[in-house]
Amino acid sequence: MFSPEVLKKRRSELKISQAEIARQLGISRQSYFTWESGKTKPNSQNIEKLAHILGVSASYFESEYKIVKTYLQLNSHNREKVENYAEELLTVQEENNVIQLYSIKVIDDIELSAGLGENIYDESETVEVFADKDYSYDIATWIKGDSMEPVYLSGEVALIREGGFDYDGAVYAVVWNERAYIKKVYLEEDGYRLVSLNPDYSDMFASAEDNPRIVGKIIGHFMPVVGG
Structure with a gap:
């Protein structure tokens, strides 16, 4: 690893x-x-x-590099000691460190773009992932791209509370031109200005003529727990 x-x-x-x-x-x-x-x-x-x-x-x-390097230098007798001790530690760890995981249903065929955007569909499949916290949310979907780094990372799950526009500068899920985005949003006279956190990306303007829709505010994000 x-x-x-x-x-x-x-x-x-x-x-x-x-x-x-x-x-x-x-x-x-x-x-x-x-x-x-x-x-x-x-x-x-x-x-x-x-x-x-x-x-x-x-x-x-690799996190195992130092352990493996040391292990290979041991004689057979000491290697057996290490193996037995490692098994004892693992048993204790499994008994004492039971972590409760929480199921999250993520819309699997829609990704909130932190980059170029993805097509969205009226009917969506979901996939089950796991988090180590119990979140309250309305919609969960994937984040794709690096335009919202370093806060929102590609591969994370975004948690959305459905609702309209509240105030400038909040991070929202926005549907615009049949694509879904996660951006900081600013209300302007004739549309929304969509702003990335990564300075390498320019602002985008979603004209009111294109009927952009605020899906809801991003209220949380997390990297799914491996092995859930």
């Missing part, structure tokens, strides 16, 4: 800034920040590039 702590530690040891690594990778600093914060993880291609930049092997970033 990719370890953001190992990545941050190695970068700090070499005294390389986040911005410099992002530049060498050809990505935004915000995208790189989500790796070190553990909110997202790089794909295999970017892990290889990170390894080259930081002068380590690709396996170096």
Whole structure:
């Protein structure tokens, strides 16, 4: 499993800034920040590039790397001790750390665009995901794209409370030209101005002539719990 702590530690040891690594990778600093914060993880291609930049092997970033490296240096007798102790720890952990998970029904064929937008449909299928908190919401759907980073991440679930426009600057789900978006919204005389958090994206204007619709306010967002 990719370890953001190992990545941050190695970068700090070499005294390389986040911005410099992002530049060498050809990505935004915000995208790189989500790796070190553990909110997202790089794909295999970017892990290889990170390894080259930081002068380590690709396996170096795996959280198991140090454990495996140490284990392989043990003799057979001590390896058996480690295995037995690990099994005991796992048993205790499973008994004492039962986490309650909450089911969330996510509209699966509509993604709120934090980028280019997706077509929306009147009839939608849902998929069950799990959260470690009990949320109150009306609609749940996926977030796609990076225009709302670093707050709203691609792959997260957005939770919507249905309703109209309340005030400037709130983050809403908006349907415009048969596409769904998540944006900060500002009411103007002849439509809505849709604003991204990522400064790399320009504002968009949804003209009143196009009948843009506020689906509701974004009241929460989370990355689904793996293994729910």
